[in-house]
Amino acid sequence: MADSKKKTVLLIGGGSVGTIGAVNLEVGGLAEVSIILRSNYKAVTENGYSIQSCDHGTLKRWRPSHVLPSVPDLSKENIEPYDYIVLATKNYPDVPPSIAELVSPALPSSNTHTTLVLIQNGLNIEKPFLASHPTTPVLSGVSLIGSAEPQPGVIVQDDRDRLLIGAFDNPNIPKELGQEKAKEFVKIYSAGGKAECVYSEDVLHDRWRKLVYNACLNPICAITGLDSGRLRLADGAVEGLVRPAMREIVEAAKAKGVELNPKERDDVVEFMIEVDALELYLQPSMQADVGKGNYIEFENLLGEPLREGKAAGVPMPTLEVLYQIAKAVQWRTKEARGLVKIPPPKNH
Amino acid sequence: MADSKKKTVLLIGGGSVGTIGAVNLEVGGLAEVSIILRSNYKAVTENGYSIQSCDHGTLKRWRPSHVLPSVPDLSKENIEPYDYIVLATKNYPDVPPSIAELVSPALPSSNTHTTLVLIQNGLNIEKPFLASHPTTPVLSGVSLIGSAEPQPGVIVQDDRDRLLIGAFDNPNIPKELGQEKAKEFVKIYSAGGKAECVYSEDVLHDRWRKLVYNACLNPICAITGLDSGRLRLADGAVEGLVRPAMREIVEAAKAKGVELNPKERDDVVEFMIEVDALELYLQPSMQADVGKGNYIEFENLLGEPLREGKAAGVPMPTLEVLYQIAKAVQWRTKEARGLVKIPPPKNH
Numbered sequence: 001m002a003d004s005k006k007k008t009v010l011l012i013g014g015g016s017v018g019t020i021g022a023v024n025l026e027v028g029g030l031a032e033v034s035i036i037l038r039s040n041y042k043a044v045t046e047n048g049y050s051i052q053s054c055d056h057g058t059l060k061r062w063r064p065s066h067v068l069p070s071v072p073d074l075s076k077e078n079i080e081p082y083d084y085i086v087l088a089t090k091n092y093p094d095v096p097p098s099i100a101e102l103v104s105p106a107l108p109s110s111n112t113h114t115t116l117v118l119i120q121n122g123l124n125i126e127k128p129f130l131a132s133h134p135t136t137p138v139l140s141g142v143s144l145i146g147s148a149e150p151q152p153g154v155i156v157q158d159d160r161d162r163l164l165i166g167a168f169d170n171p172n173i174p175k176e177l178g179q180e181k182a183k184e185f186v187k188i189y190s191a192g193g194k195a196e197c198v199y200s201e202d203v204l205h206d207r208w209r210k211l212v213y214n215a216c217l218n219p220i221c222a223i224t225g226l227d228s229g230r231l232r233l234a235d236g237a238v239e240g241l242v243r244p245a246m247r248e249i250v251e252a253a254k255a256k257g258v259e260l261n262p263k264e265r266d267d268v269v270e271f272m273i274e275v276d277a278l279e280l281y282l283q284p285s286m287q288a289d290v291g292k293g294n295y296i297e298f299e300n301l302l303g304e305p306l307r308e309g310k311a312a313g314v315p316m317p318t319l320e321v322l323y324q325i326a327k328a329v330q331w332r333t334k335e336a337r338g339l340v341k342i343p344p345p346k347n348h
Numbered sequence: 349m350a351d352s353k354k355k356t357v358l359l360i361g362g363g364s365v366g367t368i369g370a371v372n373l374e375v376g377g378l379a380e381v382s383i384i385l386r387s388n389y390k391a392v393t394e395n396g397y398s399i400q401s402c403d404h405g406t407l408k409r410w411r412p413s414h415v416l417p418s419v420p421d422l423s424k425e426n427i428e429p430y431d432y433i434v435l436a437t438k439n440y441p442d443v444p445p446s447i448a449e450l451v452s453p454a455l456p457s458s459n460t461h462t463t464l465v466l467i468q469n470g471l472n473i474e475k476p477f478l479a480s481h482p483t484t485p486v487l488s489g490v491s492l493i494g495s496a497e498p499q500p501g502v503i504v505q506d507d508r509d510r511l512l513i514g515a516f517d518n519p520n521i522p523k524e525l526g527q528e529k530a531k532e533f534v535k536i537y538s539a540g541g542k543a544e545c546v547y548s549e550d551v552l553h554d555r556w557r558k559l560v561y562n563a564c565l566n567p568i569c570a571i572t573g574l575d576s577g578r579l580r581l582a583d584g585a586v587e588g589l590v591r592p593a594m595r596e597i598v599e600a601a602k603a604k605g606v607e608l609n610p611k612e613r614d615d616v617v618e619f620m621i622e623v624d625a626l627e628l629y630l631q632p633s634m635q636a637d638v639g640k641g642n643y644i645e646f647e648n649l650l651g652e653p654l655r656e657g658k659a660a661g662v663p664m665p666t667l668e669v670l671y672q673i674a675k676a677v678q679w680r681t682k683e684a685r686g687l688v689k690i691p692p693p694k695n696h
Contacts, residue, residue, distance in 0.1 A: 223571060224676035233690055234679040240672035280693045317665035324588035325673070328572035331582040342581055345628045 006032040007083040007188055010106055011064070012071060014040065016147035017119060018088030019049055019155045021163075021189070022064045023056055028191025034066035034082075041069045043153035053157040055194040073105035082106065084185060086117040086141075091125060092295045094330065095339070099125075100132040111136045112173075115181040119143050119163070121214055122300025123207055123308060126168040134172045137181045140203040141165055142210055163189065166200035208253035209260055212272045213284075214301045216245035219322050222286035222296060223329065229280035232273070242273060245318040252309025252316065286326075295333055298326035354380040355431040355536055358454055359412070360419060362388065364495035365467060366436030367397055367503045369511075369537070370412045371404055376539025381412035382420075382430075389417045391501035401505040403542040421453040430454065432533060434465040434489075439473060440643045442678065443687070447473075448480040459484045460521075463529040467491050467511070469562055470648025471555055471656060474516040482520045485529045488551040489513055490558055511537065514548035556601035557608055560620045561632075562649045564593035567670050570634035570644060571677065577628035580621070590621060593666040600657025600664065634674075643681055646674035 007030060011022050014035045025031040037044055048061035072079055085107055091099055107114055112135050118125050119141030126138045146159025165186050167178025182199055189197040200206050217228055220241050224231065231237050246269040253260050260268045276282050286296045306319045334340045355378060359370050362383045373379040385392055396409035420427055433455055439447055455462055460483050466473050467489035474486045494507025513534050515526025530547055537545040548554050565576055568589050572579065579585050594617040598608050608616045624630050634644045654667045682688045 220673075220676075224673055225680055226676055229693075230680070230683070230690060231676065233688075234676050236672065237676045237679070240675065241669070280691070318669055321589070321666055321669035324584065325568075325572055327588065328568075328574055328579065328582050328585045331585070332573055332578070335578070340581075342578060343628070345577075 010082040013089030016149040030188040033064035040152035123304035142206040161195040163197040164200040166203040218284040248316045255312035358430040361437035364497040378536040382414035388500035471652035490554040509543040511545040512548040514551035566632040596664045603660035
C-alpha cells in the first residue's frame, strides 16, 4: 500500500530520461514511483538498473518502488488513481497505438484527480489529451538532460538533469490548478537536491526554443548521416541547411507570439549551432533512432512547428523538404517493421 | 597498328554503359576500340567480359581490340592521336582528379584532330573542356540504356541501348565541324544495327529532359533510402517531394529556353514519375552508389541545374535543400575515404 505521505507516480517509459526522473522522485522521499518498462523489463526485474550518473553517482541494482510490465487497468485492479502519471516515452503520433490509448487504462477520461506530465519533445503534444481527457491537468516537461541507455537497464548520465515544468493551457479547468500541480511536481522532483527542476511560466517558449535544435539539427543529422560535430565541419552544411532551418523556426515562433531572440547578442540560432560543440561527434536522438532502425519523432518535432508556421504565413521551405524526407524515412521503417505492405515486383 | 579503314576510339570507363558502347562500336566494323579499365581490369584481361545483352545476346570472354589499365600518354608512347575519345565514367567534379586531367595524356590541349564524346549525365559537363581544350569538338551522349555490372567484368543489359548524340556548342570551332563529327559517330556506333543511336540537334533539350528524372528521383531515392518503386508507394512522397522537384526543373529549363512540356497532355513530369513503374523497386544510380559507399554525381545532376535555374530567377526551394543534403552525404563519403580529415573528439 502507498505511503500516505508520498505522492504516487506512475512513470511510463524507463529509458535514459525516465529512469533518472524515477531516481530523482524516489530519492527526494516525497514520491513513490511505479515504473512501466517494456524492452528492459526483464533486465531490470532480474538485476535492477545499473546507473552511472553525474548527478547521483553510481547506483547498482537500483529499482524504484514498483516495476511493472504494462500500464495497470484501474477499473480491474485494486489501485487508487495515481497523483501523477509521467510520460517519458518517445512520441510517434503517426505510429499506433497513440499515447492517449497507452495511458487510458490508468487514466479514466473523466479524471480530475491525476495530473499528467509529458516529458516529451515537440509541439502540440498535449492536444490529443485535451480531446480524450478534457479535465485532466497536463504539464509540460522539457528535459535538457544528457543521458543514454547503452544496454537494457544500464543508464549513463553524463550531463545534468535540467527539467522545465509548466502547465499546458487547458480551457476546461482553472489556470491556477495547472500551475499548482506544476509547482508541486517541481517540489517532489527537486526534493533530493540533485536535479535542476524549475517551474516555468512560459511552456510555449521552452518548447519552441528547444525546437531550434530539435526541428533542425536533429532531422538534418538523421537524414545526412552526419553527427552534430561532422555536420559543423562538412563543407557548407551549416550555411546551407542548419542556419536556414533554424531561422525558419525562429520566425515561426515569432509569428506564434514567442520571441526567441529578445536580444540580438544572444542569438538562439548561433547558440544552438554551438550547443554541443564540446561534445564533438554527438548523434542526436533521431540519428541514433535511424541507426537502430527505430521510428523517429518527426511529427511533433518537425511536422507540428512546420504546420504552425505555415498556417501563420511564415515561409518554411527548408523545413518543408526536411519534413517530407523524414516522412519517407519513417515510411521505410514502417515497411521494415511490417506496418505497411508493398506489392510484389512485376515481371517484365 | 590500327586498321586504316577504321576509326580509332579510346573508350574510358568500361562499366555497364561503356562496355555495351564498346560492343556496338566493334561489331559495326567501323571502329577499333581501346578500352581503359580500372576496377575490372584484372577480371577482363584474364577472362574477358561475360555479357548478357538484350541487344547482342550472350557474349563470352569478349574483349575489344585493346584493353589498357590507364590512359596512354601520347607524348611518350608511339600512338597516333585517336579519332574519338569516349568518356563513359561517372563524373564527380568535386572529387579530384578532374575528368579533364584524366583525359589530358591522350588529348593535347591544342588538339583539333580528336573528338571527345561525353556519355555522362548532367549539365555543363563540357565546360571544363572548353577551358582546357578550346579547339576540341565535344559531343554530348545521353544514354537511356538499362545495364548493370553485378560483378567485375560481368555485364547484364536488360533494356535497349538508346543513345542521343549531338554537338555541344563551342564558339572556338565552326558549328558544322561538331555536327559532322556527331553524325559520323552515330554512323560508326549504329553500324552493327543493334543500338538505337540517334543524332540530336538539341543537346540541351536532351540533357534537361533527362534531368527531370536525374535531378529529382535520383537524389530523392539516394537520400530517403527508398527505391523508385517504394518512393511511389510511400505516403506523400510523390506530392511532397518528387513532383515539386520535377516542376522546378521544368521551370528552370524553360527559363533557359528549353521547353520540356510543349503539349500539356504529354507532361514530362508525370511521364518521369511513371517511367520505371514497370520495373518496380529499381535503385537509381545515386542510391546504388550511396549503398556501395561510392561518390554520387550530385554536382552535374543537381548542382548545375540548380545554379542555372536560380541564376535565371527561378525559385527552386526543393532542389536547394536536396542539393545541400546531397553535398553533406558526399562529404560523409569523402571522410570515409580519407579525402577529408576531422579533428579528434574533445575531452569534457
